[in-house]
Amino acid sequence: MRLATWNVNSIRARVDRVTDWLERADVDVLAMQETKCSDDQFPTMPFAALGYEVVHCGFSQWNGVAIASRIGIDAAEVGFDGQPAWGDKPEVEAAAEARALGATCGGVRVWSLYIPNGRTVDSPHYAYKLEWLAALRDTAASWLAADPSAPIALVGDWNIAPFDDDVWDISLFQESTHVTPRERDAFNALIDAGFTDVVRPFTPGPGTFTYWDYTQLRFPKNRGMRIDFILGSPAFASRVTHGEIARDERKTGKNRVGSPSDHAPVVVDLDI
Known part of the structure; x- marks a missing residue:
């Protein structure tokens, strides 16, 4: 089984890019x-043409998470227990955002996660981010407590660089989120709960990133951040045989379909 995660930065703008890569990379679950x-705007047909089922959670032009699988999708679930709500307008009731979607694919419980950015340290969105991560940790820990043998993958854009080497120049980020x-404590709480960063052993740093801003030639200069991860439960992690960051999918130019996302796909192979 080959599982990947990718912040696509607008699927309607990049569906050709994504499906082209799916074919070339032979991915089972994305x-x-x-x-x-x-949901009604998601371009399902190009995925269906390649044999993928798709489940999606999106409410507007912001956020949005999806899972595409050619090995089945069962028990799809929008959001997790305790997922915090967000609202920045007093006149509008706070609501859960489209940031978490779970489904069982080939016997693996996959969660596509788009962790809140946090914006700035003094922003209410930063407190929301920490609350969101704490709720995810508690719920994920309860899943493992209920079934320690469950193969669970928490995958996506975490908007956290856990180590100084995960940013191209830590001195420039000292006053920033991520x-x-x-x-970092919130991220490590998931590790302490029993989940493992299964890709890092195959892609050690420094200078190993998954995200590069579009501005100031950040990608050619490799001025990036490592913020996209696949965290696996013990039963999942024990089956991982390979991991990689598909860095070339951040490239532009010939032999690439359409414009790139500012993130690269992160991939694992499983022996199941």
Whole structure:
């Protein structure tokens, strides 16, 4: 089984790019984030033409998560227990955002996750991010407590760089989100709960990134961040035989279909 995660940064703008890569990479299950569309706007047909079923959660042009699978999709679930709501307008009731989608694919419980950005350290969105991560940790821990043998993959754009080497110049990020001790503690709480970063052993740093901003030639200069991860439960992690970051999919130019996302796909192979 080959499982991948990719922040596609608008699936309608990049569906040809994504499906072209799916064919070339021989991926069985792809979790997507930041689809930026509602459910009825998701371009299902190009995936169906390749033999993939798709489940999607999107409410507007913001956020959005999806799972495409050619080995089945069962028990799809929007959101997790305790997922916090968000609202920044007093006149509008807070609601859960399109940031978490679970489904069972080939016997593996896959969660496509788009963790809140946090914006700035003094923003209410930062407190929301920490609350969101704490709720995810508690719920994920309860899944393992209920069934320690369950193969579970928490995958997606975490908007956290757990180590200083996960950003191209830590001195430039000292006052920013993504690298604060509280965010890193929240990420490590998932590790402490029993989940493992299954790709890092195959893709050690420094200088190994999954995201490069579009501005100032960040990608050619490899000025990026490592913020996309596949965290596996013990039963999942024990089956991983290979991991990689498909860095070339961030490239532009000939032999590439359409414009790239600012993220690269992250991939694992499983022996199941």
